[in-house]
Amino acid sequence: MQEKYPFHEIERKWQAWWEQEQTFRCDTHDTTREKFYCLTMFPYPSGSMHVGHGRNYIMGDVLTRYKLMRGFNVLSPMGWDAFGLPAENAAKTRGVHPKTHTIGNIAHMKEQIRSWGVGYDWSREIATCHPEYYRWTQWIFLKLHEMGLAYRKAAPVNWCPLCTTLANEEVTAEGTCDRCGRPVEKRNLEQWFFKITAYAQRLLDDLETIPKWPEKVRQMQANWIGRSEGARVDFALSETGDPCPVFTTRPDTIYGVTFMAVAPEHPLLQKLLPGSPNEQEVRAFIDHQLKIPAAERAAENALKEGVFSGFHVTNPYNNEKVPLWVTNYVVMEYGTGMVMAVPAHDQRDFDFARHYQLPVKVVIQNAEGSLVAESMEDAYVEDGTMTASAPFDGRPNREALTEIVAYGKERGFADFTVNFRIRDWLVSRQRYWGCPIPIVHCDACGAVPVPEDQLPVLLPDDVEFQSEQGNPLARHEGFVNTTCPKCGKPARRETDTLAQWLCSCWYFLRYVNPRDTTQPFDTGDIAHWLPVDQYIGGVEHAVLHLLYSRFIVKVLHDAGCCPFSEPFEALFTQGMICKKAEDGKLYKMSKSKGNVVSPDQLIADYGADTLRLYTLFIGPPEMDAEWQDAGIQGPYRFLGRLWRRVWESRDMLRDTPVQPDLHAMARPERDLYRKLHQTIRNVTDAIESGFRFNTAIAQIMELMNALDALKAEALETPQARAVFRQTLSDMVRMLAPFTPHVAEELWVELGNPAGVMKAGWPAVIEAALEADTIEVVLQINGKVRGRIELPADASREDMERAALADPQVIRHLEDRQVRKVIVVPGRLVNIAAG
RNA sequence: GCCAGAGUGGCGGAAUGGCAUACGCAGCGGACUUAAAAUCCGCGGAUGGCAGCACCAUCGUGGGGGUUCGAGUCCCCCCUCUGGCACCA
Numbered sequence: 001m002q003e004k005y006p007f008h009e010i011e012r013k014w015q016a017w018w019e020q021e022q023t024f025r026c027d028t029h030d031t032t033r034e035k036f037y038c039l040t041m042f043p044y045p046s047g048s049m050h051v052g053h054g055r056n057y058i059m060g061d062v063l064t065r066y067k068l069m070r071g072f073n074v075l076s077p078m079g080w081d082a083f084g085l086p087a088e089n090a091a092k093t094r095g096v097h098p099k100t101h102t103i104g105n106i107a108h109m110k111e112q113i114r115s116w117g118v119g120y121d122w123s124r125e126i127a128t129c130h131p132e133y134y135r136w137t138q139w140i141f142l143k144l145h146e147m148g149l150a151y152r153k154a155a156p157v158n159w160c161p162l163c164t165t166l167a168n169e170e171v172t173a174e175g176t177c178d179r180c181g182r183p184v185e186k187r188n189l190e191q192w193f194f195k196i197t198a199y200a201q202r203l204l205d206d207l208e209t210i211p212k213w214p215e216k217v218r219q220m221q222a223n224w225i226g227r228s229e230g231a232r233v234d235f236a237l238s239e240t241g242d243p244c245p246v247f248t249t250r251p252d253t254i255y256g257v258t259f260m261a262v263a264p265e266h267p268l269l270q271k272l273l274p275g276s277p278n279e280q281e282v283r284a285f286i287d288h289q290l291k292i293p294a295a296e297r298a299a300e301n302a303l304k305e306g307v308f309s310g311f312h313v314t315n316p317y318n319n320e321k322v323p324l325w326v327t328n329y330v331v332m333e334y335g336t337g338m339v340m341a342v343p344a345h346d347q348r349d350f351d352f353a354r355h356y357q358l359p360v361k362v363v364i365q366n367a368e369g370s371l372v373a374e375s376m377e378d379a380y381v382e383d384g385t386m387t388a389s390a391p392f393d394g395r396p397n398r399e400a401l402t403e404i405v406a407y408g409k410e411r412g413f414a415d416f417t418v419n420f421r422i423r424d425w426l427v428s429r430q431r432y433w434g435c436p437i438p439i440v441h442c443d444a445c446g447a448v449p450v451p452e453d454q455l456p457v458l459l460p461d462d463v464e465f466q467s468e469q470g471n472p473l474a475r476h477e478g479f480v481n482t483t484c485p486k487c488g489k490p491a492r493r494e495t496d497t498l499a500q501w502l503c504s505c506w507y508f509l510r511y512v513n514p515r516d517t518t519q520p521f522d523t524g525d526i527a528h529w530l531p532v533d534q535y536i537g538g539v540e541h542a543v544l545h546l547l548y549s550r551f552i553v554k555v556l557h558d559a560g561c562c563p564f565s566e567p568f569e570a571l572f573t574q575g576m577i578c579k580k581a582e583d584g585k586l587y588k589m590s591k592s593k594g595n596v597v598s599p600d601q602l603i604a605d606y607g608a609d610t611l612r613l614y615t616l617f618i619g620p621p622e623m624d625a626e627w628q629d630a631g632i633q634g635p636y637r638f639l640g641r642l643w644r645r646v647w648e649s650r651d652m653l654r655d656t657p658v659q660p661d662l663h664a665m666a667r668p669e670r671d672l673y674r675k676l677h678q679t680i681r682n683v684t685d686a687i688e689s690g691f692r693f694n695t696a697i698a699q700i701m702e703l704m705n706a707l708d709a710l711k712a713e714a715l716e717t718p719q720a721r722a723v724f725r726q727t728l729s730d731m732v733r734m735l736a737p738f739t740p741h742v743a744e745e746l747w748v749e750l751g752n753p754a755g756v757m758k759a760g761w762p763a764v765i766e767a768a769l770e771a772d773t774i775e776v777v778l779q780i781n782g783k784v785r786g787r788i789e790l791p792a793d794a795s796r797e798d799m800e801r802a803a804l805a806d807p808q809v810i811r812h813l814e815d816r817q818v819r820k821v822i823v824v825p826g827r828l829v830n831i832a833a834g
Numbered sequence: 835g836c837c838a839g840a841g842u843g844g845c846g847g848a849a850u851g852g853c854a855u856a857c858g859c860a861g862c863g864g865a866c867u868u869a870a871a872a873u874c875c876g877c878g879g880a881u882g883g884c885a886g887c888a889c890c891a892u893c894g895u896g897g898g899g900g901u902u903c904g905a906g907u908c909c910c911c912c913c914u915c916u917g918g919c920a921c922c923a
Contacts, residue, residue, distance in 0.1 A: 173919075216838060216917080223837075223919045230923085248923060261923085302921070329921045339923045347835095348921050421922065542918080617858070619847060623839090624916085628846065634858040637873095644873085695848070698857035705857090708874095777853050782904040784853050822903045828852055832903045 001650060001749050005643040007607025010745040015114060017744070023757065024064070024119040026075045028512055028525060033073040037529050038064045039508055039568075041537030041545070042079045044500075045105035046086060049112050050596040051615060051627065052577035052589045058612050059574060059621055059691065060536045061118040065737035066687055069761040075529060076119065077511040079126035080106050083134075083500045085163055085179070088433040091465040098433040099461065102129060112599060117608045117740050124514045128503035133510065134435040135456035136520035137503050140552065142438055142449050143559055149195045150427075152447060156265070157426055159187040164430040164471075167499065168423050169224070169544050178544075192428040192437060192496065196551050200225050200420040202565075203550055212570035214622070220542040226421025231405045233340065234413045235260065238312040238321045242268060247335035247419050251408075252401040253342040255389035256363035258353065260313045260324045261306065261339045263332040264289040269309070278310035282326055289328050304329045304352045315340075316413035317404075318390060327352065335419055343379065344371075350379035363389050364397045425548070427499050430471040432463055434497025442484035442491040451485055457493070471495055505549040506556070508532055508567060523561050531569040539573040546571070572691055575624040577615075586626060597627055609739035610636045616693040616738060638701055639742055642735075645707070646728060646746050653728070653750060656721040662767055668714045669723040672706055676727045677768040679703040683734050684761070693738070700734055703727065725750070730762040777828040778803050780812050796823045803829035 018024065040060035043053070064076040080102075087098035087105075106127065113120075126133050144150040158166040160177040165187075170178045177184055196203075204225045207218045230249035237244055244260065262269065264286040273279050285307040306327035313324050329348055330339050343353035343360040353360055360373040364384040371380055386392045391407070392400045408414025428437060436457040438450035450457055460479045463472040473479060474495040484491040509521040512529045516522060537545075549567050556562035576588045579595040589596045602611045613635035619625040646653070660673060679699050686696035707727050714720055729750050736743040736756045747756035771792055776799055778786040786808035790799060800821050803809055809831065816833040823829050 219838060220918055226919080226922070228922070246923080250923080304921075327921095329923095331922070334922045341923090346923070348923080351921090419922085421919090539917085614858095617846090626846065628859070631846065631859055633860095638858085640872090694846095695857085698848070701857055775853090779852080779904070782852090782902095787853075820903060822852095824852060828904095830852075830903055 001647060003644075003647055005607075005640045005742070007609060007639075007742070011115075011117065011603075011608050011741040014741045014744045015117060017754070018119055021755070023068075023755075024074075024076055024121045025123060026073065026077075026121045028075065028529060030073050031528070033071060035075065035529060035533075036067045036072040037075045037532045037534075038067065039076075039511075039532045039535050040078070041535070041541070042081050042504070042507065043109065044081045044084050044086075045102055045109055047105045048108060049599065050577075050589045051599050051602070051611070052597075054116055054599055054611070055574055055577055055615050055621070056536060056538070057113055057116060057118045058615050059572070059693065060534075061116075061740075062616065062687075062693060062737040063534060063536075063691075064119065065740060065757060066761070069733075069736065069757050069759075071760070075511065076121060077124040077126075077514075078113070078120040078122070079124075079507060079511070080128065081500060081504045081507075082106070082127040082129035083434045083497075083503055085431065085433070088431055088465070091433075095465075097461070099129070102127075115603055115608060116599065117612065119740075124511050126507060126510055126514050128435070128500070128507065129433075131456045131458055132515075132517065133507075134459075134503065136510070137435045137498065137506070138438040138450075138455050138457060139452065139520055140506060140556075141498065141502070142452065142455075144194055144555060145439075145449050147555065147559065149198065149555060150192060151195065152190060152192050154188060154190040155193075156186045157189050157191055159185045159189075161185075165189065165191060165426055165428060167426045167501070169425075169547070191426050193424040194427055194551075196425045196548075197420060197422055199551050199554055200227070200422050201418075202554060203547065206550070206554075206566055210566055210569070210571075213568070214539075214571060214573055217539060217542045217546065217571060217573060221547055224422060224543040224547065228419045228421070230417060230419060231408070232336075232415050232417045233408060234316060235313040235338075235340065236316070237268075237272075237324070238314045240272070240311075242271070244268070244313050244324075244338055245336050246338050246340045247417065248340055250342065250345065250401075251404045251414065252386065252392075252397040253345045253363055254315070254317050254340070254404060255392075256342040256344050256361045257315050257320070257322055257340045258343055258359045258361055259322045259341045259349075261327040261330045261341045261349070261352070262309070262324060263330040263337040264326055264328065265332040266326075266337045268338075269326065272309070272311060276310050278308060282307055282309055285326060292328075302328065304348065304355060306352065306356065316408065316411070323358075325352075325356075325358075333423065334421065344373060344376065345379055345381055347379040347381065350376075361388065363387055425551075427502055428496035429499055430474075430495075431497055432459070432465075432472040434500060435459075435503055436473075437494040437496055437498055439494040440482055440484055440491045441494060442487060442489060444489060445484055445486040445491075447494075448484055448486050448491070454485070459497075473497065501545060501548045502552075504545055505552040508535075508549075509556075509562075521561075523563065527563045531564055531567055533569055535568040535571045537571075537573065538576075542573075572622070574621050575619075577618070577625055577627050579627040588624075589627075597629075602632065606632060606636045607639075607741070609742045610639055613639065613697060613739055617697045619694055621691045621693055638704065639739060641704065641708075642731070642746070643742065645704075646749055649724070649728075650749065652715070652721055653725050656718065656725050658718040658722040660722045660726050661719065664719045665723065666717065666719065668710055669717075669720040672710055672727060673723045673768050674771060675703060675706045676723075676730060677764050680730060680734065680762050681764045681769070684764070687737075697738060700731060703731060707731075732756065733759055733762050774826050776803070776826075778806055778809055779828060779830040780809065780833055782830060785809060785812050792826070796825060799823050799825070799829050803831065 038060055040056050064074050067074045082102050087101045090096050090101045091098050158171050160166050160182050162180050162182055163177055171184050172178050175184055204227055228249060230247055231251040233246055235244040306325045309324045309326050311324045312321045314321055341349040343349040344362045345364055362371045362373050365371055365387045366384045383397055386395045386397055386400050405414055405416050436459055438457045440448045442448055460476055463476050465472055480492050482491055482493050509526050512525045513522045553562060553567045554565050557565040578586045578588050581587050581593040581595045587593045587595055599611060614632045617635060682699045683696045686692040715724060732743050732746045743756050748754055773789050774792050776788050776790050777784055786806055788802055788806055790802055800823055813833055818831055818833050820832040
């Protein structure tokens with residue numbers, strides 16, 4: 001052993017040892033031990049990582065190592081979400097083939113992960129761009145196709161000039177591209193969709209079955225799914241009889257409808273307009289609206305505008321004819337794209353009605369009966385009594401609501417219905433570097449699925465990237481031209497590729513049998529290993545990867561090849577690591593802000609264990625944290641101190657044959673021994689009860705302080721030495737998940753055989769926690785006025801008597817009357833005095 | 835607007851209704867050293883009484899109320915910040 005903490009040497013040494021020993025190799029068929037599937041979201045291989053990325057992997061590694069020490073059979077795999085646009089852009093700008101680019105990035109990132117000391121079962125490594133993997137992604141596509149859940153349709157879709165088509169989930173609330181930040185436009189294109197809407201209710205309901213997910217993520221998904229209960233009411237166009245169904249959550253206001261509002265995109269308008277009296281004016285309005293970018297149109301205070309269409313609709317409840325207005329405040333994507341407007345009881349309709357001087361009709365009266373349409377300044381949206389509503393007058397509106405729908409249902413023009421906000425998932429992309437969609441287009445047979453035994457549809461390597469526009473795959477004659485699997489005639493391959501989200505929404509199944517060439521996963525094996533016991537990743541995937549994965553697993557469940565219907569039992573979403581940029585403000589680490597901290601230099605200067613310790617110590621793991629360069633000193637000093645303690649006492653540690661014996665201990669070592677077991681209890685609890693790694697580490701640091709408080713002269717006795725040694729030894733074991741290299745090294749230095757994780761997690765000795773005396777806090781009116789030492793078994797009466805006899809207490813009680821004495825056994829005495 | 839989460843020393847942060855500021859950073863004082871670094875020991879919320887110390891008092895967890903013997907913690911109202919949803923009918 002050397003005096004100075006040689007982190008370089010020991011980190012290399014133990015990383016090699018773990019590989020050699022196959023410490024993280026998982027035998028998935030070993031059922032003698034309880035299984036634990038610990039999964040950290042696999043990354044897109046972007047090239048290099050900063051310390052913020054490391055937070056993920058380190059936390060997963062802590063849990064993996066801890067569970068291994070507790071005797072679990074742990075599956076901890078890693079892989080690469082390897083398809084994606086940056087690789088394709090590199091091909092365009094730098095002439096590097098996406099495959100070469102990706103392979104190079106993977107190699108570098110793997111090395112970074114290794115240098116962090118993060119352990120995985122690399123024999124299970126997968127990359128989604130590997131044909132043996134994407135073959136099965138294609139298989140899943142075909143499964144959905146077979147089940148009628150994959151379909152192609154022409155629709156206005158989100159279009160990013162760089163990233164091509166986008167799913168709704170990839171567009172931010174500001175109407176920009178989630179990946180590159182460019183404004184998103186609408187384009188009419190024929191695209192592939194997955195019917196996620198068919199699973200909306202189950203995706204919502206089953207959120208109840210995953211309580212170990214963060215509440216925040218479950219709410220984000222519930223918001224996104226956006227379930228809304230209400231009614232469908234069939235209005236009809238007065239002039240032509242065309243059906244005009246609307247969705248409303250307020251059927252109780254049906255008699256207050258004074259106009260109908262329709263979205264500019266509504267297809268009915270295109271049918272009605274030609275030759276109609278207001279055609280010019282209406283067309284001008286529609287054309288103008290369609291040119292306004294989505295983001296702007298949705299802007300908060302956008303003025304409500306509209307134009308009378310020249311047509312009317314008839315309200316089936318009272319046969320009243322009301323005008324049909326084309327407006328900018330009704331969105332085509334939600335409901336039916338048409339809204340029954342009730343200005344008296346809806347603020348938006350009210351604003352619009354006042355602006356265009358349309359009638360306002362009160363149908364729900366407040367308790368005072370004071371609502372008068374002419375004088376209202378805002379819509380009345382509270383509950384009240386029905387009025388001017390023919391058969392329902394006088395009824396409380398909430399009760400009438402169901403009666404009104406039932407009334408319409410009997411007569412066939414209304415029904416109860418549920419509306420969802422979520423839209424079908426657009427999965428096709430006009431790019432090369434993705435999983436080819438296994439479909440062939442035949443003039444005679446249409447879109448024909450490629451037979452399963454012909455998978456994978458291989459992505460050709462020899463493509464031309466330099467051209468400016470379009471998908472390089474579509475220009476590859478050899479790929480495009482094929483024959484129809486059905487009729488054998490010449491046909492064209494689908495040239496769109498799948499969104500990478502589809503590649504990543506089943507990878508956790510593949511890890512169990514990663515090299516199986518006969519099936520995507522083994523139903524029996526995944527039944528044992530899944531759901532994932534602990535999933536770790538970023539909250540930014542809340543309505544993307546995490547929602548898609550839940551959907552695909554439910555589909556596979558319905559297909560009969562997946563026995564469970566939720567993939568992730570527990571989810572942990574870690575906070576981002578931020579750093580102050582040039583402008584002095586805090587941002588998440590990014591190249592553009594110039595505030596990234598690379599792990600490589602820190603590992604060179606301080607070692608991986610120090611970096612790990614600081615990353616974990618920085619704050620509560622679920623919260624964002626600020627990286628402070630100077631902060632790394634603390635963990636570095638701590639590990640140096642630990643090393644030095646073992647170095648200084650190495651002779652003594654070897655010459656202490658005695659085991660700790662509670663009955664033989666003197667006060668100083670007895671106190672340390674108690675502190676040791678309190679620490680074991682608290683650290684165990686901090687890990688088990690929710691990733692509280694920062695406080696776990698603080699506890700171990702406190703133990704170190706207590707160890708140092710034991711002065712040299714106190715170490716003369718064999719018992720003191722035995723406790724000292726035991727404390728160091730257990731401290732090293734507790735540190736093994738956090739700082740594995742130094743723990744391994746010191747474990748050997750303490751005279752143990754190599755492999756600290758095999759030594760197991762230290763156990764709490766209950767008897768060691770007990771104390772002879774307790775410190776009792778004395779309060780007067782809730783203020784601390786002193787503290788006394790009492791025997792641990794002091795009764796309430798003993799405590800009260802001792803408190804009232806305390807000189808400090810007597811002094812403070814001068815001129816005061818004791819009104820009440822509260823005694824909390826073992827803790828404190830509070831005297832209420834006046 | 836609706837729904838979450840957060841607000842505690844100079845800083846990152848800790849606290850099952852029971853000692854506010856654990857642990858760490860930065861800072862200050864001391865030891866060691868020719869010196870520095872490293873290390874070791876110690877101090878450390880604010881204000882006031884005092885020349886200063888010891889000591890003592892008052893205030894103190896975004897603001898204002900409340901419940902309680904006792905509130906950072908529970909309840910009500912409000913402010914600020916972060917995230918999600920949003921002309922969603």
